[in-house]
Amino acid sequence: MADSPSKILKENIWYSNPVFIQILGICSTLAVTNNLINTVIMTVGLMFVTGFTNVTVSLLKNLIPRKVRMIVQTLIIAFYVIIVDILLRAYLPDVSKALGPYVGLIITNCIIMGRAEAFAQSNGPLLSFWDGITSGLGYMWVLMIIAFVRELLGFGTLFGMSVLPEGFTHWTIMVMAPSAFFLLGTFIWISKTIMLKNEGGRK
């Protein structure tokens, strides 16, 4: 499997986007999508962890016995997540407090394990790093859109700044959990419809 970097980019951002095609790793991050700042920080953290985990797994792939590779991968992921956690607590203590347990939950985010298993196991370190970063990007833009809608309608703000006029009635539902499910479901619907149309056009 020797894909070109641009093909990997396209695959990860659209054709096999981790969120709306593979439905992976939505657990840990949906919870923070009612706020754009938290979403950005969370997804950047995820991108960092995915990229470096992929490099490490790719470098060590011949040294890890097949039988224990799952646990070794988990430990590698946990190692990078701890780095992210410590960095956040040192430089962005407020955000770190707001994210709470969800930073730690990056460990169980299936995207990272999935990419390490599916890509890094059979590719070189540089390509793997690229794959990890682009997977993170594919993840990021979808969640940013969801967070954008939720923060705008739920609080009337964007990145913490008030953008809607005073009299705007806040949609309380957008702050609560169900809206994330609805928005993601709608997002999947739209993207899948576009994809089905493109496929139909090609034939």
Place this chain on the structure above:
Amino acid sequence: MSPDINPFVLFFASIFTSNILLANFLGMCSFISISKDMKSSNGLGLAVTVVLVLTSMLNWVILKYVLIPLDLLYLRYIIFIIVIAATVQVLEMVIDRVSPALYMALGIFLPLITVNCAILGVALFMQIRSYSFIQTVFFSAGSGLGWWLAILALSAIQKKLLKAPVPAGLKGPGITLITIGFMAMAFIGFSGMLSVQ
């Protein structure tokens, strides 16, 4: 040190109002892929509940008597995940030895549980909210049961959805997510009765 919440209140709150899946989004990965089949959802729900209670008790003991005294709190992610993986492994071997029938029913789900966010999530919640041991037991049992309830309900709804005329683009995960959204709204409806932060 630990918050003053009655364990029973915590138990019911974690089943209904702050359901681990519907309010905290934890344990979604296996949730969506498994929930198509009612029998496996039942098995997975049972397995998650058992593992949740066991691991959060173990993790509480380790946290209280090893990590905090030695000031190694930053190692908690690694420790928690190792405890979870080890518990799942041991449980798998024990069940295989003791009851082959149960192993047939649960065996395939156990490896899935290690990467289930709900298990690690509950461990982290109990650390951040500094629950006492009793509170941890009730909280984890409630969370497990809540997850079980949610996955069973969803798989029952999905059975009905098979016959519904769903637009082509919405088929599969799309409609599942929207269904979960409605379920989440229903569960939030309980929050007038009790709520726990």
